[in-house]
Amino acid sequence: MEERNNQNRAPIYEALEEFRDARVVPFDVPGHKRGRGNRELAEFLGERCVSIDVNSMKPLDNLCHPISVIREAEILAAEAFGSANAFFMVGGTTSAVQSMVLSACKRGDKIILPRNVHRSVINALVLNGAIPVYVNPEVDQRLGISLGMRFSQVKEAIEQNPDAACVLVNNPTYYGICSDLKGIVKLAHDAGMLVLADEAHGTHFYFGKGLPISAMRSGADMSSVSMHKSGGSLTQSSFLLTGENVHPGHVRQVINLTQTTSGSYLLMSSLDISRRNLALHGKEIFEQVKFLAEYARGEINEIGGYYAFGKEIVDKEAIYDFDPTKLSVHTLDIGLAGIEVYDLLRDEYDIQIEFGDLGNILAYISIGDRIQEVERLVSALGEIERNFRKSKAGMLSQEYIPPDVVVSPQEAFYAKKESLPRRETLHRISSEFVMCYPPGIPILAPGERITQEILDYIAYAKEKGCSLTGPEDEDIDNLNVLK
């Protein structure tokens, strides 16, 4: 009971409240001095908000070396998530993922990972020079989405690369698809490898019932958790969780290589307060989120033409489990690419969803949603079906192209290169990323050979209006390739 009660506390928040009451005179940074020096900003964000935008100091602890209130808040977070340690991250889950990868492997080490990882993972490989060993995820032929890693595929990869340092797993993918994390942890640990989880889309697994297993419960060694996605904290705030096998001092050192020394108390207090909220009310909150997503799925499937997929796609193989809070809808059967439905929802119906890819849309349902907005989304989809439906002919859905890794991401990124018109890059080795954002999963990563399939895919995605990012040339008419 004692432990449960502790979760009522929010040490950073409490320290900030106390600090505000103390009316300390600031002769330190930030220079706006509680907003007085920037009235417009204070008015826009609110007095209460700017008055706690303060610097590290004794009563408020220091993110680089936490010993008091931040440390306490980290201990409470670790308890709430069931991890040995928890680290407050203020550079987004990107920084958590990078710190995780940088802690677990180094230059020349192999890391086993699915290809449908977030760009931040491969970015980390550019930084540390580790070599990716991709497990090619299967693609669901109907939905055109990349799935999880099969247990047998991971087993094979581990057997073929017994020298690999670690295995990275998406838990879940953007679309809510999980691999057999517990099985993979056992395999990897038996082979002496660490297991890292990208749980950017899995915060709720730690608190809700009837959801896929969380990384820490499955025995994984490290996990990056996007509190700001399903957890309700401010954008850019995140947790890095570690298990018993990982030395917290080493992780702290790695984090401090790249993380700011001026950690934002807005972000840290939002993590603290959100953790408390989830620990105390998470179960009911995610019951409601699940209910809304399931309700929307049922209603959308009744419209006809759309397929809002749910738990029925679980096959215990490449789809080991499915996160029922995710609302993904397959749109190709009404003759519209997901990205087209995404644009229509925004332009015609003032509804902003998370993303649309070639075959699907994803609407993010969370802690802040109400039934009346869900009704709007469902009705707008019905209207799009009625007013914009087209023939399905000529629609492309293939989303996954197996990469041909020729050199390591780091080598390719720093190599001598030249910029060529896109169509002249066939068979060359790319030195940069190309991806649709969101979801931010690379079509091409540094060090990979450019194939006709990839060039066709880029052209089609551009034509459909996907927002393509990565290359130096923003229009992606030119690509940088190795000389």
Added chain:
Amino acid sequence: MDLWFSELQTENVKLSIRVDRQIFSQQSEVQRIDVFESREFGRILSLDGHIMLTERDEYIYDEMITHVPMAVHKNAKNILVIGAGDGGVVRELTRYDRVESIDLVEMDPLVVEVCREYLPQNACRLDDPRVSLHYENGLKFLRKKENSYDLIIVDSNDPFGPQEGLFTKEFYGNCFKSLREDGIMVNQQGSPFYEEDARACKRSHKRIVSTFPISRVYQAHIPTYAAGYWLFGFASKKYHPVDDLDAASWSMLGLHTQYYTTKLHQGAFFLPAYLEEMLKSVE
């Protein structure tokens, strides 16, 4: 007693009515519901602090939103009313013998209960055998309907409140789909006078214009609504609100009204210049 109920019409303008006593107050699942007794306006129904109706001037609203489309569409028999849990619109509709069915969709059961108890002048015909009550979200109710109604009356209250979904393009699209080929949709379009209201008014007009082939706006003077000046939208698949008005046959029905006349009907569609301009800017 010096007890006043005030509603902010904008941040800087308020309407205050001296209240004799508060008769009812409760928070439902959707909103706060209050009923006041006043000397000038009789009983007042307020939702989330906004006046929905008063006994003294509700007839203007209820007559104008009902008789205008009913005098144009002479075969309107199957009717859907969304919102309007007070029953005023239903009361006016049940005066027509030709009406065969009225579906009333109201999201908050407590509103209906309160009006039955405290506003019998409005709720008096809710038990008419032609009326079916549905306690449901309007958008959801409409999704499953197609080609089912001659007339849809949208009596939603506030474009920024819990009924925001009834001011959206997806809602108007669903109304279009649910109407027969000569169907009409009438909605309350708010007050055009104050800036924030005007913006909301423009937004919904724009959405209706893009959904229906015929879309006109008409006006009425309603003392307790913002600026005392209120607009209604008339959207239709076939009938023109003025050209297709058959004044003689409406008069033959012999319905006694306090505000509506067939002459006023025509005049109500002639708008002030600033309003014509404002509406044209989004058409």
